[in-house]
Amino acid sequence: MIDIEKFNKILKRVEKPARYIGLEKNSIKKNLKDMEVKFAFAFPDIYEVGMSHLGLHILYNLINEEEEIACERVFAPWVDMEKEMIREGIPLFTLESREPVKNFDFLGFTLQYEMSYTNVINMLHLSGIPILSKERSLEDPFVIAGGPCVYNPEPLADIIDFFVIGEGEEVTLEILNRYKDFKKSGKDKRDFLKEVSKLEGIYVPSFYQVSYNEDGTIKDMIPIIEEAPKTIKKRIIKDLNKVYFPEKLIVPYIEIVHDRIPLEIFRGCTRGCRFCQAGIIYRPVREKSILKLLELADNLVKNTGYEDISLTSLSSCDYSQLKLLVSELINRYEEKKVGISLPSLRLDSFSLDILKEIEKVRKTGLTFAPEAGSQRLRDVINKGVTEEDLTTAVSYAFKEGWSNIKLYFMIGLPTETDEDVLGIKNLGYKVKDIFFNQPKEKRKGNLKITLSASCFVPKPFTPFQWVGQNSIDEFNRKINLLKDNIKDRKITFNYHDPRLSYLEAILARGDRRLGKTLIKAWEKGCKFDGWSELFDYDKWIEAFYETKVQGDFYALRERDLEEILPWDFIDSGVSKEYLIKEYKKAKAQELTRDCRLGCTGCGINKSFSGGVCN
Numbered sequence: 001m002i003d004i005e006k007f008n009k010i011l012k013r014v015e016k017p018a019r020y021i022g023l024e025k026n027s028i029k030k031n032l033k034d035m036e037v038k039f040a041f042a043f044p045d046i047y048e049v050g051m052s053h054l055g056l057h058i059l060y061n062l063i064n065e066e067e068e069i070a071c072e073r074v075f076a077p078w079v080d081m082e083k084e085m086i087r088e089g090i091p092l093f094t095l096e097s098r099e100p101v102k103n104f105d106f107l108g109f110t111l112q113y114e115m116s117y118t119n120v121i122n123m124l125h126l127s128g129i130p131i132l133s134k135e136r137s138l139e140d141p142f143v144i145a146g147g148p149c150v151y152n153p154e155p156l157a158d159i160i161d162f163f164v165i166g167e168g169e170e171v172t173l174e175i176l177n178r179y180k181d182f183k184k185s186g187k188d189k190r191d192f193l194k195e196v197s198k199l200e201g202i203y204v205p206s207f208y209q210v211s212y213n214e215d216g217t218i219k220d221m222i223p224i225i226e227e228a229p230k231t232i233k234k235r236i237i238k239d240l241n242k243v244y245f246p247e248k249l250i251v252p253y254i255e256i257v258h259d260r261i262p263l264e265i266f267r268g269c270t271r272g273c274r275f276c277q278a279g280i281i282y283r284p285v286r287e288k289s290i291l292k293l294l295e296l297a298d299n300l301v302k303n304t305g306y307e308d309i310s311l312t313s314l315s316s317c318d319y320s321q322l323k324l325l326v327s328e329l330i331n332r333y334e335e336k337k338v339g340i341s342l343p344s345l346r347l348d349s350f351s352l353d354i355l356k357e358i359e360k361v362r363k364t365g366l367t368f369a370p371e372a373g374s375q376r377l378r379d380v381i382n383k384g385v386t387e388e389d390l391t392t393a394v395s396y397a398f399k400e401g402w403s404n405i406k407l408y409f410m411i412g413l414p415t416e417t418d419e420d421v422l423g424i425k426n427l428g429y430k431v432k433d434i435f436f437n438q439p440k441e442k443r444k445g446n447l448k449i450t451l452s453a454s455c456f457v458p459k460p461f462t463p464f465q466w467v468g469q470n471s472i473d474e475f476n477r478k479i480n481l482l483k484d485n486i487k488d489r490k491i492t493f494n495y496h497d498p499r500l501s502y503l504e505a506i507l508a509r510g511d512r513r514l515g516k517t518l519i520k521a522w523e524k525g526c527k528f529d530g531w532s533e534l535f536d537y538d539k540w541i542e543a544f545y546e547t548k549v550q551g552d553f554y555a556l557r558e559r560d561l562e563e564i565l566p567w568d569f570i571d572s573g574v575s576k577e578y579l580i581k582e583y584k585k586a587k588a589q590e591l592t593r594d595c596r597l598g599c600t601g602c603g604i605n606k607s608f609s610g611g612v613c614n
């Protein structure tokens with residue numbers, strides 16, 4: 001355990017001590033001395049962000065159900081706390097037992113976004129664990145990682161001992177059980193890595209060798225030990241009704257990003273938006289039954305005291321029995337004043353009807369994501385939304401009393417022209433006209449329209465994985481085009497920092513040669529890169545220069561369809577042929593239907609069963 005006297009002393013000097021004390025309702029503290037295996041679950045961002053992540057709650061409770069295994073949490077300490085910890089010589093510790101992370105058997109990171117990678121390095125450093133995997137001994141924990149980013153694990157190949165590709169509920173316990181046997185065996189670290197590499201979904205990067213062509217593209221990637229498979233097949237849970245879901249959630253003392261019960265209603269998405277990585281990697285769609293969901297909701301409401309249940313998924317309005325589920329939940333919880341919310345809304349009257357039902361009193365802001373300003377570009381990205389859908393939905397929303405509308409877009413999508421960019425402004429103005437075209441006596445509230453534009457980042461395992469990203473200058477030109485043209489006090493225009501999206505694009509489609517750049521950027525002080533107050537682009541550019549790595553090679557270059565991509569060795573279940581077909585259809589502005597209406601041949605049903613594909 002860390003020095004508690006020192007710990008108590010520094011707590012008084014930091015901004016939010018509750019980030020570091022643990023002891024929340026439903027947190028689980030076991031006696032570590034009695035445990036056969038100790039697992040530190042790491043979220044490489046601050047407490048408030050990490051505690052809002054459903055995966056953390058699932059794995060934390062799942063692992064702690066095992067009698068001889070303890071799972072404790074660790075988050076990235078904010079800069080004030082880090083400074084104090086270094087000053088007092090306190091290493092990174094877990095919240096439950098305040099035990100140094102270095103004393104655990106596993107340090108497991110969840111990687112939700114690429115810009116958290118320098119925090120992974122920083123957390124290793126604060127723990128006193130060598131940053132490079134090859135420099136760790138049996139005295140150090142196994143450093144492992146999972147989450148959506150590990151569908152291209154290569155930029156972290158030198159840092160992480162092994163990756164868990166796909167859904168973690170089953171494979172995590174398989175790993176931990178193998179570790180129990182390993183611990184008794186007296187074998188060395190490499191033997192355990194060999195052992196886990198036999199498990200489906202596990203990727204041990206040190207067991208593979210990558211060679212490159214003269215132009216910098218990948219020539220080959222081959223396993224260098226017999227046990228390592230040539231292809232790593234993602235793990236999925238076949239039946240969501242049978243998989244573990246916690247009955248209790250830790251209830252923080254401080255406000256977190258999503259302060260509510262996240263009730264996961266299904267996994268996967270059938271819509272087929274061509275920019276969306278989650279829509280591919282979480283296939284196939286698998287729903288939880290209403291009975292199961294009601295049972296889970298009852299337990300979670302009873303055990304947490306939360307007053308809001310959020311029905312989470314990639315596209316919650318697509319749940320096949322959403323109306324019934326919502327009315328059942330309202331019947332049960334209306335009296336207890338537990339509200340229901342939907343995090344993602346579609347632009348149709350069905351979604352709005354449901355919303356009307358659940359927002360009987362509160363009329364909070366409405367958010368829609370048309371993603372692109374013109375119909376042409378929406379067809380390119382296969383966003384099955386028309387302008388009519390938007391105008392109908394917005395008219396309906398204004399009639400029902402909403403007056404605060406947010407519209408999300410991306411700029412820099414493949415084939416985008418200035419006309420498409422200005423389409424964003426045009427949609428904003430159309431929404432404004434709809435509001436003011438209502439008779440004055442019918443207008444409710446004060447109109448506020450927010451147009452929000454993020455910079456498109458091409459992601460692995462999408463039909464756009466081959467495209468070059470817009471340059472920072474081009475993004476800025478498009479942003480200025482919109483800024484110059486949006487001149488209405490009812491409309492606010494927000495946009496993301498293109499420099500951050502450029503770095504995200506490099507890391508998202510990078511290879512293992514980026515590891516040294518990541519470490520160099522961290523050495524220069526980069527951490528919490530997703531936080532604008534700490535993001536330092538110049539340091540990153542210095543890091544690229546000093547490590548002789550060309551960022552443009554990864555972000556801006558259009559790839560040949562034949563090129564070996566760094567993540568090609570992973571089998572997401574969706575075939576490369578399907579992604580190529582979709583890429584070609586995008587260029588031809590051809591739509592692909594929602595595959596709930598009929599299979600469109602993505603291939604996942606060939607290697608994985610379950611969900612809508614059956």
Ligand code: SF4
Pocket residue numbers: 270283284285595596598599600601602603604605612613
């Ligand atoms: S196999 Fe067919 S139904 Fe299943 S996810 Fe793919 S396209 Fe959709």
